[in-house]
Amino acid sequence: MSTADNEPVEDPVNFVRMIFPLMSVILTGFLIIGIALPVLPHFVQDQLGFDTFTVGLVTGTQFAASLLSRFYAGAYADTRGGRQAIWLGLASVAVGGLFYVCAFASIANPKIAISLLLVGRAIIGGAESFIITGGMALGLSSSGPKDTGRVIAWVGTAMFAAFALGAPIGTFIFERAGFFWIAIATVMMPFASMIVVSRFPNRVDGSRNKGSMTKMLSLIWLPGLGAAFNGVGFSALISFAVLLFSARDWGMAWLPVTAFAVALIAARLTLGQLVDQIGGIKVGALFTVVCAAGQLLLWMAGAPWLAAIGAAMTGAGWAMVYPAFGAEAVRRAGQHNKGLAMAAYSAFPDLAIGVASPALGLLATGGEVGTVFLWSGIFVLIAVPLALVGRRAD
Incomplete structure (x- = not known):
């Protein structure tokens, strides 16, 4: 080569x-x-x-x-x-x-x-x-x-x-x-x-300083937890938004999922450069607030269009939070460990998403699906102090 x-x-x-x-x-x-x-x-x-x-x-x-x-x-x-x-x-x-x-x-x-x-x-x-x-x-x-x-x-x-x-x-x-x-x-x-x-160039970093799994987790656990708490919001949206629309007799069960997906793709394609321009920690903290606000709007929404805006805010927030904290994880691990860093990092939100759906279902009280989004919004906000701790640590 x-x-x-x-x-x-x-x-x-x-x-x-x-x-x-x-x-x-x-x-x-x-x-x-x-x-x-x-x-x-x-x-x-x-x-x-x-x-x-x-x-x-x-x-x-x-x-x-x-x-x-x-x-x-x-x-x-x-x-x-x-x-x-x-x-x-x-x-x-x-x-x-x-x-x-x-x-x-x-x-x-x-x-x-x-x-x-x-x-x-x-x-x-x-x-x-x-x-x-x-x-x-x-x-x-x-x-x-x-x-x-x-x-x-x-x-x-x-x-x-x-x-x-x-x-x-x-x-x-x-x-x-x-x-x-x-x-x-x-x-x-x-x-x-x-x-x-097979036509792509195969780029391999020649550095011998490859990290172990334990060492990698010790380096990236803070951004990993930031993504994990935001993953609770993502899990709430994909698991309970359709049920929310059904429970409130709004119809259009497709609307929150569509609003989420459109906002996610639009944010990633138009705002993806922000992470590299102003830093993963800042972008992660800012869009964590956006994601949490979207969850709380879903909880309070009295009309389908307000709930759709909340779903779109959740999509835009998750769209930027994942690459923001991911970039921070790669920065902490070093470019020579980028594959292992992304693997360890992505395990945090994956596990959170898998656990959150049944856990949020148990937290819903009195059969009111909307309560799920109050709890998920609270969990998402925990990522903000984690981001601030990560910034001070640097």
Whole structure:
């Protein structure tokens, strides 16, 4: 590989030329993963005949595998390069798809089918870690430290866009062709992205100063907790906003989720540079307040349009908080540990999001869904003093 290939991108035009192909690969990778999400409950419950607990088990297996593999994926991206990590993740998705195919072929024996499906979900959960962590590592090594926040924001946007597109596409395929073609698509689609990825330069930092998992957690726990408390707001929105609209007889159950997604994408594409211009701690603290205000507005809203504004504020806040604290985590860990830093950092909000939904449900009193957003707003605000502590520590 030439020296020029290893030089980070500084020019804004070249940054866009670098990041768009990477975003397209991340989008395609998560689109493949996302098409199965809305149809798996139907396949497990309606065609295999299992209960809602098993549906939750199948869904949760991917989350657990993704979380457990995150640190290894980060270390792999640092030592072998982001390109190799993405390639391995895409190959693993295809392998997971083969287990989907075998599960469908075993539909006459539900116990075998569900076992194969769980293995496939676990493999794809691990693949998810390698794709997103490899994408972050490759983007960060290609752009250099001055664009850390923008890389995290733009690559993350591709992932969210993929999940947003995956649900309707997966539903369309399932309703017209069944789960078999979801499985076939999961096997075949990664190969096109693997060809594209093989053309990317594989940038590996030659430093031998690679961090251990324990050392990394000791470096990034403050920004990690900042993202985790904000993740409670994200979890509340995706889990309870639709129920809020239903409970208050507003209709338009799609509105809060759409408002959240539109605001998130708009904020990341237009404001992503703020993190690199004024610093991750300042941006993280500022947009934590925006996110918390959005949650409290959802709690107090007496009309759907006010609730939609609250959802949009939550989206804009989360859009900037995640890359802001993420950039701070990378800064503390050092560029040579960027993959492991992002892996350790992202584990904090991932775990918080997984725990928050059932916990917030228990905190709702008297059956009033809106109470969830009061509690989540309070939890989100805890990230502000954490950010201030982090700033003083510097």
